[in-house]
Amino acid sequence: MKSNWFKQAVGYQIYPKSFRDTNGDGIGDINGIIEKLPYLKDLGVDFIWINPIYKSPQFDGGYDISDYYALDEDRFGTMADLQNLMMQAHSMGMKVIMDLVVNHTSNQHxxxxxxxxxxxxxxxxxxxxxxxxxxxxxxxxxxxxxxxxxxxxxxxxxxxxHVFSKEQPDLNWHNPKVREEIYDMVRWWLEQGIDGFRLDAISHIEKAPWDFEIKSFKDNSPWEPFMNVAGIEAYMAEFKKLFDEFDALTVGEASGVSSKEATSWTDDHGYIDMIFELEHSNKDDNGQGDLKLFKDTIMRWQEDLLARGWNAPYLENHDQPRVIDVLGDGTEASAKALAVAYMLLRGTPFIYQGQEIGMTNFDYTDISQVDATDTIYLYNEKLAEGLSKTAALKVATVNSRDHSRTPMQWDATENAGFTDGKPWLVINPNYLEKNVAAAQTNPDSILNLYKFLIQLRHEYQDISEGHITFLFPEHPAVLAYKRGEFLIVTNLSATPTTITFERPGHDYQDMVTQAIVPDLLELSLESWAYRIYKKIKE
Structure with a gap:
């Protein structure tokens, strides 16, 4: 019987190139992750997800794998290093999952x-x-x-x-030899002691017939021929047998799988444990998120997966700009409100490195500061259209993936404590004030709020696995919900607002201030306010 330990767990995503460099080459490495395991244990996370560290020409940040059985030793370290990482993480009670990239390989495979x-x-x-x-x-x-x-x-x-770049040719999953090779490789990694996988681009492995014609190039329709195409179920069922054999944790990046369909993907009989939905992270041409879309998407996924299925809430990842600048207004107050809004939802929440200290987007001044291939493509495309270098740079970088890939800001020493060498990617100059060391000494920091939220998830089953009921669903800025005895209210805007409950509420205790809140009927919320209340038993 598969265990459900992950329902009480919190995950932490590591982009290894930017996490911590220990050998001075400017690129983060496995030993850097080992060095920071005590930090992650103190934060309270239960497992880490490591972005690709396989052998790769690094055309697309390691998602172009040239050898499934080998690590990129020159950049990240050896198998012995990885075994040491797993051993030390396991000794601290943390699990380790890795990326599984099987829609495509590198063209150098x-x-x-x-x-x-x-x-x-x-x-x-x-x-x-x-x-x-x-x-x-x-x-x-x-x-x-x-x-x-x-x-x-x-x-x-x-x-x-190739659904991605020409350097990433898609594998032919119709070929049983391909599937056999993939399953053998997955088994090998699980036998090495890996605790599971984040399945990259997994919903693209089946394609429509080649004569399928795209009628519209708007919205998601251009990618309809390779997003969750009928027939993928057979491959996922084969995967499930293998994953279940090892009780492996599985998280699917499965664009095109709707909230309704996600139930059968992630329930007790589903192919995988949880899905990263991509709907809530849309941004406009100015890099601003859509708060209504964010709120509506979160509520729909939570409600559709309530009876069966499991969510994987997140705010940031290696492919998205920093949420403090996308949905927030750059202030720590906005980062805190967003943290509370999603960390207490139903599901297994993920924290992306640096999110817990409020790392921000980078202000690019030259294309030479950029590494992301798609950003460089867009920049050159805009130059070809006649835009100036300044204008093209602005258009290309506003939503660039590199915003989230700038090195982790550990302290106020040179290079933010990330490396003793020249960092592979530019470091945000605000590291002098915004870093882990400073956050650890500030009781009111975003970091300490995340520790508190993780503690709540561990301590109370109402939050880890309980029901969820949303309040004020039509309010433009308030995301509020009940989780058993808990009431969570967040104002996701800089505009103060007041909400009125339909009837006098119970007496609550404010879990942050410990104050008693009697007969809650009306609640005034200042800019980026949050409340975490627990019902006082009569």
Whole structure:
């Protein structure tokens, strides 16, 4: 019987290149994670998710894997280092999960190198190849990185398929040999002691027939042919058998899986334990989030997965700008309100490195400061359209993934305590004031609020697994809900507001100030206010 330990747990996402460098090469490493395990234990998290550390040309931040069985030793460290990390994490009561990237490989993977050689190569069918000419591609599908999903390859004159960049060819999951190779690899990693996986881009592994024509290029429709396409269920069922054998924790990045469909993906009989939904993180061209969309999406997913299924709430990750500048107004008050709003929801919440100290977006002044491939693509595209360098840089970087990848700010020493060398990516100059060391000594810091919220999740089953009922669903800024004996209210705006309950409430205790709040009927909320109340038993 699969255990449900994760329902009381909190996860912490580590982008290893930017977490902590111990050998002075400017790139974070496995030993850096080991060094900071006591910090993570003190924070209170139960498991860590490590972004890809496999062998890779790093065209897309390690999501282009050239050897599934090897680590990128020059950058991150050895298998012995990883085994040491797992041993030490486990001794502290923390689990370790890694990224599983099986929709595609690097174009430098031996399978693809062989696949390119000839049409009758044994590895040809490991990928999707089709006859094509520049004027007649197999279809009109477009990739997530822009441009066609097809690239014509000179040796054979045919085109191969890729939903991301041309350096990331998609694997052909119709081929049973591919699936066998993947499952053998997954088993091998689980046998090494890994506790589970975050399944990258997993909802893209099945494709529509090649003659599927995109009718509209708006919203999500351009990617309809490779988002949660019928037939994926068979592959996920095969995965489930393997995951269950090891009681592995599984988190799916599954765009295209709706909140209604997510129930069958994540219930007690589902393929995986939880899903990262992507709907709530939309941003406009100025980098601003849509608060109504955020609130409506959160409520819908929570309600749809209440009877069965499980959520994985999050605010930030390695692909998103910093939430303090997207949904907040850059202030610590906004970061705190957002923390309370999502950390006490139903599900297993994830904290992304630096989020717990309110790290902010970076003010880019030159394209040389950027590493993210898609950002550079967009910059060059805007230059080609006639924009000035300044204007193109602004458009390209406003929602860049690199905002969340600037190195972790540990203290106020040189390079924010991240490295003794030259950091691989620019460090935000606000590290002098905004860093872990400063937050640890400030009782009112965002960091200490996160510790408190994690403690609540661990201590009270009402919060970890209890029911959820939303209040004031139509209010433009207030996200409020009940979790058993708890009442959580947040004002996710800089505008003060007052809310009135339908009937006099119970007597509550303010869990932050310990004050008694009698007969709650009306509540005035200042800018970015939050309240965490617990019902006083009669």
């Amino acid at each position: 031996p399978w693809f190198i062989e696949s390119r050689k000839s049409k009758d190569n044994p590895y040809r069918d490991y990928y999707h190849w089709q006859p094509a000419t520049p004027d007649h591609l197999p279809n009109n599908w477009i990739s997530f990185f822009g441009g066609s999903t097809w690239t014509i390859d000179e040796p054979t004159g045919e085109a191969y398929f």
